[in-house]
Amino acid sequence: MAQNHYDVIVVGVGGMGSAATHHLARRGQRVLGLERYDIPHVMGSSHGINRIIRMAYFEDPSYVPLLRRSYELWRDLEKSAGERLLVVTGGIDSAPERHQVFQGSLESCRLHGLAHEVLSGPEVNRRFPGYQMPADHMAVYQPEGGYVMSERAIVAHVGGAIAAGAEVHGREAVEGWTVLDDLVAVRTERDEYTADRLVVAAGAWNMGLLDVLEDLAIPERQALAWFQPIEPGKYQPESFPIFNIEVDEGHFYGFPVETVPGFKIGLYHHLFENVDPETMDREPTAADEAVLRAATERYFPSAAGATLSLKTCLFTNSPDEHFIVDRHPAYEQVVFAAGFSGHGYKFASVMGEILAGLSVDGSTKHDIGLLRLGRFAE
Ligand SMILES: Cc1cc2nc3c(=O)[nH]c(=O)nc-3n(C[C@H](O)[C@H](O)[C@H](O)COP(=O)(O)OP(=O)(O)OC[C@H]3O[C@@H](n4cnc5c(N)ncnc54)[C@H](O)[C@@H]3O)c2cc1C
Numbered sequence: 236m237a238q239n240h241y242d243v244i245v246v247g248v249g250g251m252g253s254a255a256t257h258h259l260a261r262r263g264q265r266v267l268g269l270e271r272y273d274i275p276h277v278m279g280s281s282h283g284i285n286r287i288i289r290m291a292y293f294e295d296p297s298y299v300p301l302l303r304r305s306y307e308l309w310r311d312l313e314k315s316a317g318e319r320l321l322v323v324t325g326g327i328d329s330a331p332e333r334h335q336v337f338q339g340s341l342e343s344c345r346l347h348g349l350a351h352e353v354l355s356g357p358e359v360n361r362r363f364p365g366y367q368m369p370a371d372h373m374a375v376y377q378p379e380g381g382y383v384m385s386e387r388a389i390v391a392h393v394g395g396a397i398a399a400g401a402e403v404h405g406r407e408a409v410e411g412w413t414v415l416d417d418l419v420a421v422r423t424e425r426d427e428y429t430a431d432r433l434v435v436a437a438g439a440w441n442m443g444l445l446d447v448l449e450d451l452a453i454p455e456r457q458a459l460a461w462f463q464p465i466e467p468g469k470y471q472p473e474s475f476p477i478f479n480i481e482v483d484e485g486h487f488y489g490f491p492v493e494t495v496p497g498f499k500i501g502l503y504h505h506l507f508e509n510v511d512p513e514t515m516d517r518e519p520t521a522a523d524e525a526v527l528r529a530a531t532e533r534y535f536p537s538a539a540g541a542t543l544s545l546k547t548c549l550f551t552n553s554p555d556e557h558f559i560v561d562r563h564p565a566y567e568q569v570v571f572a573a574g575f576s577g578h579g580y581k582f583a584s585v586m587g588e589i590l591a592g593l594s595v596d597g598s599t600k601h602d603i604g605l606l607r608l609g610r611f612a613e
Pocket of ligand 1: 246248249252269270271279283286287288407410436437438440457458459488549550572576577578579580581582
């Protein structure tokens, strides 16, 4: 075969693509990962140091088996990379009692026998003094909650992939692909390649590479803030669980101090700005900061010190906010991972295994029924 021919080409070496490249290479595939920016970079969806991971899943309990495998694979990656990538802090899902953030989390715990405690808002505040939850809140505390070091984990996945024989090219954007009989031809800004199979994991750029995703994977601008705690002891990984809270101002999530010496907070769907990732303004604004500071002052008052860092980032939302992971309906040699809707990174490790399975075996042992593309046509 020609030098530019591979078993599998992976488009996009971010959260999902780095994991897919890793798993494919470890399965003995000759794999090429193509990334338009650096490894890692700050233009997509996986930067900003870390991402929450939690087992009790308010979004839908059917994610829990995938999460069990994700945790195992993050631990495996830590061992092979010789690096701390998953930090367990415990997790709080706090909301008015009838809200999905509380009820859905509790349902996941009950259906899957997950370790948890139910706490009232005031009980959360007594146990974790960095919190100031409203009196009418109910919370699920899950001891397995924590965070994954997302930027480092991309590097670890790529490092493992290269060690297993993968080729990875940064700063090489894919311009298009076509299926020619049994081959997939991929054209980049530098070269042309062929492969037996293609994995597309281009995050916020997926719609431009996959016509079947039209209107199904919409990029949305997000912001993150790090504030210097006034009482740092309350916001350390040992003293402060990661959180999802549903409050008057919206659905916030956050982290204890990690790497940047600041408490980190974000707001789901931030200012509801759908954007084009090519033209989006990535510079954070005073309005971004004000929304995140106001919530910090109200719900985590001893964290609301000086601003240390602000970043923007991209969600890519599907219509039902569940992921879209499938084989291309017209081309069985093409698989894709899209629409991670602001909660995908924690699954990247298992997505690598799923994408490798779909690509090499044509199927996966994991139940991904919820994630089929076909649900939008029903
Ligand atoms: C602010 C914020 C907070 C979040 N918090 C959490 C959280 O706490 N927990 C959680 O689980 N999830 C969270 N998420 C969601 C999670 O980060 C994403 O679901 C995940 O990172 C998506 O990974 P991806 O591989 O799809 O995208 P990316 O990591 O962006 O990867 C896509 C890659 O494709 C590359 N690419 C695109 N087009 C091309 C091309 N033509 N050629 C070559 N390469 C290309 C891009 O450059 C990029 O590197 C958050 C997201 C944001 C933005």
